[in-house]
Structure formats: structure tokens, C-alpha cells
Amino acid sequence: xxxxxxxxxxxxxxxxxxxxxxxxxxxxxxxxxxxxxxxxxxxxxxxxxxxxxxxxxxxxxxxxxxxxxxxxxxxxxxxxxxxxxxxxxxxxxxxxxxxxxxxxxxxxxxxxxxxxxxxxxxxxxxxxxxxxxxxxxxxxxxxxxxxxxxxxxxxxxxxxxxxxxxxxxxxxxxxxxxxxxxxxxxxxxxxxxxxxxxxxxxxxxxxxxxxxxxxxxxxxxxxxxxxxxxxxxxxxxxxxxxxxxxxxxxxxxxxxxxxxxxxxxxxxxxxxxxxxxxxxxxxxxxxxxxxxxxxxxxxxxxxxxxxxxxxxxxxxxxxxxxxxxxxxxxxxxxxxxxxxxxxxxxxxxxxxxxxxxxxxxxxxxxxxxxxxxxxxxxxxxxxxxxxxxxxxxxxxxxxxxxxxxxxxxxxxxxxxxxxxxxxxxxxxxxxxxxxxxxxxxxxxxxxxxxxxxxx
Amino acid sequence: xxxxxxxxxxxxxxxxxxxxxxxxxxxxxxxxxxxxxxxxxxxxxxxxxxxxxxxxxxxxxxxxxxxxxxxxxxxxxxxxxxxxxxxxxxxxxxxxxxxxxxxxxxxxxxxxxxxxxxxxxxxxxxxxxxxxxxxxxxxxxxxxxxxxxxxxxxxxxxxxxxxxxxxxxxxxxxxxxxxxxxxxxxxxxxxxxxxxxxxxxxxxxxxxxxxxxxxxxxxxxxxxxxxxxxxxxxxxxxxxxxxxxxxxxxxxxxxxxxxxxxxxxxxxxxxxxxxxxxxxxxxxxxxxxxxxxxxxxxxxxxxxxxxxxxxxxxxxxxxxxxxxxxxxxxxxxxxxxxxxxxxxxxxxxxxxxxxxxxxxxxxxxxxxxxxxx
Numbered sequence: 089x090x091x092x093x094x095x096x097x098x099x100x101x102x103x104x105x106x107x108x109x110x111x112x113x114x115x116x117x118x119x120x121x122x123x124x125x126x127x128x129x130x131x132x133x134x135x136x137x138x139x140x141x142x143x144x145x146x147x148x149x150x151x152x153x154x155x156x157x158x159x160x161x162x163x164x165x166x167x168x169x170x171x172x173x174x175x176x177x178x179x180x181x182x183x184x185x186x187x188x189x190x191x192x193x194x195x196x197x198x199x200x201x202x203x204x205x206x207x208x209x210x211x212x213x214x215x216x217x218x219x220x221x222x223x224x225x226x227x228x229x230x231x232x233x234x235x236x237x238x239x240x241x242x243x244x245x246x247x248x249x250x251x252x253x254x255x256x257x258x259x260x261x262x263x264x265x266x267x268x269x270x271x272x273x274x275x276x277x278x279x280x281x282x283x284x285x286x287x288x289x290x291x292x293x294x295x296x297x298x299x300x301x302x303x304x305x306x307x308x309x310x311x312x313x314x315x316x317x318x319x320x321x322x323x324x325x326x327x328x329x330x331x332x333x334x335x336x337x338x339x340x341x342x343x344x345x346x347x348x349x350x351x352x353x354x355x356x357x358x359x360x361x362x363x364x365x366x367x368x369x370x371x372x373x374x375x376x377x378x379x380x381x382x383x384x385x386x387x388x389x390x391x392x393x394x395x396x397x398x399x400x401x402x403x404x405x406x407x408x409x410x411x412x413x414x415x416x417x418x419x420x421x422x423x424x425x426x427x428x429x430x431x432x433x434x435x436x437x438x439x440x441x442x443x444x445x446x447x448x449x450x451x452x453x454x455x456x457x458x459x460x461x462x463x464x465x466x467x468x469x470x471x472x473x474x475x476x477x478x479x480x481x482x483x484x485x486x487x488x489x490x491x492x493x494x495x496x497x498x499x500x501x502x503x504x505x506x507x508x509x510x511x512x513x514x515x516x517x518x519x520x521x522x523x524x525x526x527x528x529x530x531x532x533x534x535x536x537x538x539x540x541x542x543x
Numbered sequence: 544x545x546x547x548x549x550x551x552x553x554x555x556x557x558x559x560x561x562x563x564x565x566x567x568x569x570x571x572x573x574x575x576x577x578x579x580x581x582x583x584x585x586x587x588x589x590x591x592x593x594x595x596x597x598x599x600x601x602x603x604x605x606x607x608x609x610x611x612x613x614x615x616x617x618x619x620x621x622x623x624x625x626x627x628x629x630x631x632x633x634x635x636x637x638x639x640x641x642x643x644x645x646x647x648x649x650x651x652x653x654x655x656x657x658x659x660x661x662x663x664x665x666x667x668x669x670x671x672x673x674x675x676x677x678x679x680x681x682x683x684x685x686x687x688x689x690x691x692x693x694x695x696x697x698x699x700x701x702x703x704x705x706x707x708x709x710x711x712x713x714x715x716x717x718x719x720x721x722x723x724x725x726x727x728x729x730x731x732x733x734x735x736x737x738x739x740x741x742x743x744x745x746x747x748x749x750x751x752x753x754x755x756x757x758x759x760x761x762x763x764x765x766x767x768x769x770x771x772x773x774x775x776x777x778x779x780x781x782x783x784x785x786x787x788x789x790x791x792x793x794x795x796x797x798x799x800x801x802x803x804x805x806x807x808x809x810x811x812x813x814x815x816x817x818x819x820x821x822x823x824x825x826x827x828x829x830x831x832x833x834x835x836x837x838x839x840x841x842x843x844x845x846x847x848x849x850x851x852x853x854x855x856x857x858x859x860x861x862x863x864x865x866x867x868x869x870x871x872x873x874x875x876x877x878x879x880x881x882x883x884x885x886x887x888x889x890x891x892x893x894x895x896x897x898x899x900x901x902x903x904x905x906x907x908x909x910x911x912x913x914x915x916x
Contacts, residue, residue, distance in 0.1 A: 175748070177620050177820065189714070194619065196748060199646035199695065200710040201619050220746035220820060323873060323890050418886065447882045451909060454889035478893060 158234040159213060165204060166225040167197050173224045174202070176217045184212050185235075192230060195223065210234040324417075331478045334394065336514040339473040342526045344533050346489050346504040349373050352536065364431045370486075371409065372433040374461060377532035378484055379405050379425040380539055382459060385525045388482050389458050392516050399516060408457030408477065409437065413444050419477060420449060421457045465489060471507045481516050484529065485509040573603040574784030576775045577791050584614040584640045584651060586793035589806035591718060592643060593799045594661055600716050605661040606778045608771050608788070611651040614638040615735055618646040618709060622747035622819045624740045624879075630914075631735060633881075641815050644720065646709030647750030650735055654726030654757065656767055658774060660719045667717040669695050669708060676706070676723070679777035683769060684762050696753070697721075703756035723774075725767045726759040740915060745822030812878065817848035828911045830904075832861055839908070841915065845879050855912070862904055870905070881913040 167174065174197030180186055186206040195202045213231040217223055317325075331337075353368055360368040382389040382405050390401045405426045408419040420440040422433065443449045460477045465488040474485035485508065492505045510526045517525075532538045579587050587609040594605060615627045615637060623629060623639055626648040632639060651657065660672045673691040680689050688700050697706035710719040732755070758765040772788075779786030796803060808814060824843045829836050837858055844852035853874040857867045873891060877883050888909040892902060 175620070175746075194645075196618075196620055196645040199618070199644070199708055200712060201643065201645035202712040203714070205714060323887070327890065327893065419889075449885060451885050451888050451892070451906060454885075455892045455906070 159231055160207065160210075160234060161216075161228050161231050162192070162204070162207060164195060164223045164225055164227045164229050165202065167195075167202070173197065173222050174200075176219065176221050176223055176229065178215060178219050180212055182212050182215055186210060186212060186232070204229065206232060208232065208234045327478065328475060331476050334478070335476055335481075337476060337511055338514050338519075338522070339509050339511045340519070340522050340526055341471070341507060341509050342523075342530050344506045344508055344530050345494070346370075346506055346533075348534055349536075350504060360431070364435065366431070366434045366438055368430070368434060369437075371437055371461070371463070372430040373533050373536065374484070374486060374529070375407055375409070375422065375425055375433050375437075376428070376430060376536075376539065377529045378407060378459060378461060379428075380532050381525050381528035383426060384528055385521055387517055387521060388512065388525050390516065391458070391479050391481050392513070402458050405459065406457045408460040408480075409440070410460060410462040410477075411441065411444055418444055418449060418454060419457065419460065420444060420453045421455070423456075460484070461486065465506065471509070473509055474511050476511055476513060482510060482512040482522075482525075484526075485511070574779075574782045575603070575605045576778060576784075576786065576788045577605065577607045578771070578775075578788050579607070579609040579793055580790050581793045582610055582612045582653065583793070583806075584611040584616060584638055585806045585809045586802075587611060587657070588616075588640060588642055588809050589802050590791070590793045590799065591659055591720070592805050592809075593802045595711065595713055595716055595718055597799075598661070598716070600661055600663045600666075604666065604782055605659075606775065607659040607661065608775065609657045609659070610653050610655065610767065611657070612638075613650075613652045613731075614640055615648060615650050616640045616642050617648045618748055618750075619643055619711075619818070620645060620748045620820060621648060621750070622743065622745050622822055623816065624819075624822075624824075624916075625738055625743050625745065625747065626750055627736050628734065628739055629916075630739070637735060639815055640809060641818060642709065644709040644711040644718070645748065647707065647748065648736060649707055649722055650727065650732040651722070652727055652731075654724070654728065654759075654767065656723040656725060656771055656774075658721055658723060662717060662719075664712060664715055664717050667710075667712060667719065669710060669719045672719050673697060673706075673708070673721070675777055675781055676721070676774055679773040680758075680765075680770070682777065683773045684765060687762065695721075697723075699756055699758070699761060702754060704753040705756060705758055707753075723770060724755055724757050725765060725770055726757050727755075729755065729757065740824075740826075742824050742826035743822055744825065745820060747820045747822065812848070812880070816878070816880065819845070819848055821846045824915065826915060828914070830861075830907055830911065837861055839911070841912070843874075843879070848880075849876055849878055850874050851876075855908070857908070862901070862908070866901065866905070870908070879916055881916045884909065884913050884916060 164174075174195040177194045177196060178192075179194065180190075180192045186192060186209070188208050189205045191203045192206050192212065193204050195204060210232040213233045215230050216228050217230075223229065349370065353370075357368045360366065386401055387399075389405060390399050392398075393400050404424050406421050406423050407425050408421045410417060410419050420443070422428075422436045422440070425433065428436070440449070440453065443453065457477070458480060460474075460480060460483040462474045462483060463486040464472055464474075465486050467488075469487045470490065471487060472485060474483045476483050487507045487509070489504045489506045491502050493500050494503050494505060495501075496503065508526065508529065510522055510529075512522045512525075531543070577590075579590060581587060590607065590609070594607065598605070613635070615623075615632060617623050617626055617639070619642060621641070623641075627639070629639070631637075649655075658672075658676070662668075670691060673695060676697065677689050677691060680687050689705070690698050690701065692698055695708035696704050699705045705724045706721050708719065708721040710717065736750075736752070758770070775788050776786055778784075791798060793799070793802060793806070811817075822845055824841065824845065827838050827840045829838055831837075839858075840856040842852070842854040842856075843850055853871045855867065855871055870891070873887060874884075877887055888906075891909075892905060
């Protein structure tokens with residue numbers, strides 16, 4: 089691997105040697121993460137000690153595309169220890185830009201993995217062996233079209249100051265008038281001071297997104313980058329849009345005074361924890377209140393079957409609880425809530441939460457559901473309109489609890505208040521029913537005795 | 544146990560690969576023996592990567608000793624679906640890791656010692672390392688019949704494999720690592736390394752199964768601790784260096800700057816599963832339809848761990864063609880992974896029309912498909 093050893097052992101000697109003035113940088117290669125500087129008139133610009141790091145970071149500017157476009161064929165390196173053949177595993181594809189020393193493929197010989205780096209900056213022209221194909225020492229592997237431009241990939245581990253490599257493409261034509269250190273401040277580019285015509289500006293273009301704004305320049309970056317939407321997201325998007333198009337969605341709001349529930353929680357949480365080994369949260373109050381209200385107003389628990397134009401009334405109440413996980417939104421279901429008490433609900437929520445965390449949710453945990461509760465309050469939401477989760481007819485949105493002054497018995501008091509929102513399908517549920525439903529939830533949360541007394 | 548200050552210094556000096564080679568020609572002959580205090584396979588593999596990438600090994604060979612909690616480690620270019628029983632691993636909490644060196648699949652647990660020999664590329668010599676291990680074993684137990692084979696395995700009594708080898712050669716450094724079976728759970732090993740997945744066609748590197756045996760079964764004095772000290776002592780004697788074993792913490796960023804991000808990279812799905820070479824799955828499973836049994840054929844092309852082509856052939860009378868096509872198209876580009884499939888299916892099922900029969904069938908189909916992932 090002549091090119092490799094040349095690179096590694098002589099890189100520094102080459103970099104430290106004096107530059108000939110007016111030399112074409114043909115054959116001058118840069119180290120990974122370091123771009124070449126044209127600074128023959130400024131010998132001090134060669135060496136810079138950066139940030140107390142004890143290695144020489146040599147900064148250059150790549151200035152010319154005078155390098156001829158050579159196409160070189162890279163051959164399989166000789167194998168160690170009398171091994172004769174290996175399998176090629178490609179890391180890069182045809183058309184990829186590679187930097188000098190960047191790994192293009194790996195050759196697997198009898199349990200050993202050998203990396204084959206690129207001997208120069210360039211673009212991969214052709215792969216001469218299929219992936220998994222067998223090669224021997226000396227077999228041609230791929231052809232590389234050498235280019236003068238350094239690939240845009242930044243190597244943050246080796247680039248000392250973040251500003252410096254990004255500042256370079258802009259200043260590439262102009263050697264900095266001041267001496268080292270270059271990277272700290274972007275000098276203003278004096279346009280008349282163009283270099284002589286024999287050294288045109290390099291064709292370095294940032295092809296990768298560079299979201300970091302260069303300090304001292306005062307302007308933001310203007311690039312964008314595109315990412316293909318994955319299928320899951322496309323599916324979810326499609327589904328949400330379908331929901332919006334079929335349902336006549338409306339939202340009604342109300343507010344809940346959380347002081348009673350908070351007081352109940354404070355009073356009983358230790359006993360609850362002791363008996364059930366579970367934390368008493370607010371979800372159980374809302375889930376139970378919703379179940380109660382759904383029993384009183386069965387139409388909210390029903391759904392329109394568009395195919396048969398029927399209204400399907402369900403005798404069971406399965407409440408889906410929206411949970412945000414790193415993988416995205418999952419909606420596990422609590423089955424037959426009408427038969428549960430607060431403890432049962434908390435237990436189920438905790439089990440489902442554990443499963444979600446460990447990525448063990450099964451399909452049957454997540455399908456079905458007749459009503460959804462979504463809690464935006466955990467993220468600090470004040471107010472908002474949730475979107476219905478088909479095939480259901482309504483969704484309750486809980487928001488954050490904030491202290492607010494409210495009128496109580498003719499006086500102003502500060503109470504912990506939560507806004508709640510109910511989005512419903514108006515094709516099925518009328519305004520009066522929706523408002524009554526939400527008020528029932530409010531009543532049951534504000535005073536759980538309502539549940540006992542069946543009021 | 545804290546690293547003595549001298550070691551930290553030593554490390555930082557040796558890390559300085561960027562200094563021109565000339566500065567290191569006069570270095571005193573050094574060598575280090577390191578032992579990891581962690582049993583996390585990803586952290587230990589990250590130490591290997593770190594030493595390989597950052598240390599100057601000129602005149603300074605390093606021996607790294609490590610053990611892992613139950614994990615299956617596949618080679619760089621292998622296919623985990625072909626090599627091991629992923630369902631069993633998920634159930635039993637056995638980790639899956641992909642190392643950066645080539646070779647076949649191995650099972651690690653605390654009864655297995657891993658030894659990594661770091662040298663410069665020029666000094667890379669696997670046979671020398673294996674001979675060193677044999678020498679160490681014979682020092683502890685002179686009667687032990689251990690031989691190194693041409694394939695760089697170690698055989699006990701001429702037939703039982705007690706060590707397998709893999710290595711990686713970089714630009715200037717190389718490492719050779721091998722296992723040493725002291726007291727591994729053999730039955731568990733066999734069940735884990737036996738893949739139940741049918742119909743996989745790929746050109747990934749395959750493992751060659753071998754008959755294994757634990758050294759402890761042969762001689763009860765050969766415990767992990769005894770063997771680790773023996774190999775370390777032999778290494779120190781051979782390279783004429785200080786035989787002190789330095790304990791290192793793979794999570795220590797001051798000793799190994801940047802190592803935690805290396806460990807994180809090794810745990811990403813894109814590395815562990817996504818780096819599998821292209822493969823196809825051609826299999827079938829049965830579903831019950833009333834009294835009869837229907838055969839459903841599945842053909843899936845997977846690249847980078849993601850489904851490229853999905854063709855699930857279902858008899859028309861059981862599931863309408865358009866429903867089937869919808870299912871096939873939605874799997875494209877998603878990971879060949881049961882968790883992802885679960886999420887996808889639950890979203891799909893919610894878009895399904897209110898046909899209970901159809902719903903049930905789709906559900907069953909998805910569960911079966913998850914079983915082959």
C-alpha cells in the first residue's frame with residue numbers, strides 16, 4: 089500500500105517543508121480534516137498551535153483546481169501471513185466523494201478485517217468487484233477519479249476550531265493579510281486583493297449542511313438539507329388527514345379546579361403507595377371520570393361506520409392513553425375501564441408504561457380503544473385542540489396545571505387550574521351532548537364523590 | 544481501583560499519534576497490560592476501538608483482558624438472523640453486539656476470557672500470540688494438551704475448541720483478539736447460536752460450528768482469574784515489560800476521551816442490524832382458516848436492515864388482493880425488526896375498515912410476520 093504509507097509517514101514532513109512560491113499544488117495532498125493553504129507569501133501561516141493541543145494542526149487553503157483529473161485504479165493490498173484471498177465488503181458506492189485515507193471498503197480474509205482507504209481525494213468511478221466477491225492480493229478493486237477539491241465532509245475530531253474550516257471556503261482566494269493565528273477571527277475579505285490569475289479560486293463548495301454560523305461573520309447559513317419521510321411517518325400523516333377529512337371535528341373547552349384532587353392525593357398517596365405499591369397520579373382520576381361520563385352518554389363511546397352507514401354503540405369502554413416514547417407516539421389501551429377503580433387504573437397504566445419503555449408493547453396492547461385521552465400538560469401545554477384518533481369519535485385533551493386567580497363564591501382566589509378540551513365528531517355528537525359530557529368529566533374530577541353518588 | 548498517575552501520563556503520551564513519527568523513535572520500549580472493570584460488551588468493544596484509533600503502538604504493544612455479561616458477538620460482516628436465535632436472546636436478555644473485526648459468531652459470558660493483542664501493523668502476528676497463550680496454559684498445567692491450528696483456533700486434546708480468533712488491520716495499527724473458554728454455559732451457548740430462521744439467503748460471512756469444551760471441565764484449577772494472570776505474566780515475560788495489570792474503566796472519559804460516543808455507536812440499531820449485508824428471506828408459515836390450514840409464502844429483500852421488497856402471498860379468498868398489496872407496500876423501508884413491525888401494524892389496524900373478520904386476519908398475519916424477524 090504505497091499510497092498509504094506515503095501519506096502517513098511523510099505527511100508531516102511534507103507539510104512542514106517550505107512551500108515553493110508560485111508552485112502549483114498539484115500532488116500536494118492534505119491530511120484528513122485539514123485543508124491545504126496557499127500561503128507562499130506568508131510562511132507564518134503554516135503552523136498554528138491550537139487551543140493548547142500539543143499537536144501541530146497545519147492549516148492550509150486549497151486554492152486551485154489546476155490538478156488534472158486523474159483516474160487511478162486501486163488494487164487489493166497484499167495480505168498478511170500467507171493468506172491468499174478475501175471477500176470484499178463495500179463501504180462506499182459509485183459516485184461517492186471520498187477524502188484521502190477514508191475507508192472505501194473492507195476486505196475480510198479468514199477472520200481478519202482489513203481496511204482499504206482511498207489514496208487521494210476523489211470520486212469513486214467504478215467498483216470492479218461485487219460486494220462479497222473474492223479477491224487476491226493485487227486484484228484491481230475500484231477506480232477513483234481524483235479531484236482537486238477537498239470533499240465537504242468535516243471531521244470535527246481533528247478540526248481544532250469550529251469556525252476555521254468553515255471560514256476557509258469563503259476566504260480561500262485571499263491569503264489572510266495578517267499573520268497567524270488565522271482561525272480565531274474571519275478577516276474582512278478585501279475584494280480588490282485577488283490573487284494572480286494563475287491561481288483561480290478553488291471550487292470548494294459546502295455540499296453538506298453547515299448549520300453552525302461562523303462567529304465574527306454576522307450572517308446565518310442559508311443551506312437546507314432534505315430527509316426522506318419514512319413510511320411510518322407517511323402512514324401517520326395519511327391517517328391524520330383522513331381523520332380530518334371524514335370527521336366534522338369541533339372542540340369544546342372547559343376548565344377544572346384541581347385543588348380537591350390535589351388535596352385527595354396529598355392525603356392518601358402514602359397509604360396508596362403502601363397498599364398497592366403504585367404512585368397515585370392524576371391520570372386515574374381523569375380516566376375514571378371519562379368512563380363515568382361515557383356510561384352516561386353512550387353516544388360519545390360510539391362510532392360511525394362509514395361503509396355501512398351505521399352507528400356502532402359499544403358496551404365496553406376501552407380508553408387509549410397517548411404516550412410519547414423515543415420511537416414516537418404510542419397509544420396503549422386500558423380495557424374495560426368501567427369495571428376498574430383508581431388502583432386498577434394506575435396499575436394498568438404503570439404496566440403499559442413499563443412495556444412501552446422496554447419496547448415490549450404487543451399489537452393487542454395498542455389496538456382498539458373507544459375513547460382517547462391525551463395529556464399535553466406534561467410538556468407544559470396551556471390550551472390546545474387535540475385531534476381525533478380514528479376509528480373513534482372523541483378525544484379528551486388534558487393540559488398543564490397552572491395557578492390562576494378565579495372567582496370562587498364571589499371572591500378572587502388563586503387555584504390550580506387545568507384547561508381541558510374535548511374534540512368530537514359533530515356528525516355523531518351534538519354540541520349539547522359534547523358540552524354536557526365535558527362538564528360531567530369536570531364534575532367527577534373536581535369532586536370524586538360524584539362517582540360514588542352517581543350524580 | 545484508580546489508575547495510578549503514571550499510567551494516565553503514559554496514556555496521554557501514547558495517545559499523541561499526531562506528533563511526527565520522528566519524535567517517537569527514541570521512545571523507551573514500553574508495553575501495557577490492561578484489564579477492564581466493566582462487563583458491558585459495548586463498552587469493552589469501544590475500548591478496543593479507542594486504542595486502535597488513538598494510541599501509538601510503536602515499540603509499545605498492549606494486551607487487553609476483558610469479560611462480558613451474557614452477549615452474542617457477531618463478526619463485522621455477518622447476518623445475525625443467520626447466526627443466532629434472536630427471539631431467545633430477546634427473551635433471555637442476552638445482548639447482541641457487532642464487532643469491527645471479521646470472523647464468526649461467539650457467545651460471551653463471565654466464564655469466557657477475551658484477550659486483545661494490540662501491535663503495529665508490522666508486528667502483527669497471530670500465531671505468536673496464540674503460542675504465547677499455549678505457553679501460559681502449559682505453565683499453569685504442564686499436562687494440558689493445547690494446540691494452535693492453522694485456522695488460528697486453539698484445540699484441547701486435539702478436538703475441542705477452546706478459543707476462536709478474529710482481527711482487524713488498520714492503517715498503522717492492528718489487533719488480534721481471541722476468546723478463551725474457561726467456564727461458559729455450554730448448553731445455553733448451543734441454543735443461542737442455533738438460528739431458527741429459515742430461508743435466508745445471503746453472502747454474509749458464515750460461522751463454522753465447532754465442538755467446544757471448558758478448560759475448567761478438564762482441570763478444576765483453571766479458573767478465569769488463574770488464566771488471566773497466567774497470560775498476563777507470560778506476556779510480560781515475552782515482551783520484557785512490567786507485568787502489572789492496570790485496571791481500566793471504559794466509562795472514564797478522562798482516560799479515554801470520546802469513548803462513550805464510540806460505545807453509543809456500537810449500540811445503535813444501524814450498526815448492530817443495519818450493517819448486515821444484503822439478504823433475502825424466502826419462507827412460509829401456516830394460518831388457520833376455520834378447519835383448514837393455509838400456507839402463506841413470504842419473500843422479503845432486506846438491505847441495510849430495512850425491507851426493500853416485500854411480497855407476502857396470501858390466497859385471494861382469505862384476504863382480498865388490494866388489502867394484501869396495502870400491507871406489502873407499507874412494510875417497505877421499515878426496519879426488519881419486530882418492535883417496528885408492531886408499531887406499524889397498530890397504526891395500520893387503525894386505518895382498517897370496521898370489518899371484524901378482516902381485522903382479525905390482518906392481525907394474525909402480522910403476528911406471524913413478526914415471528915420471522
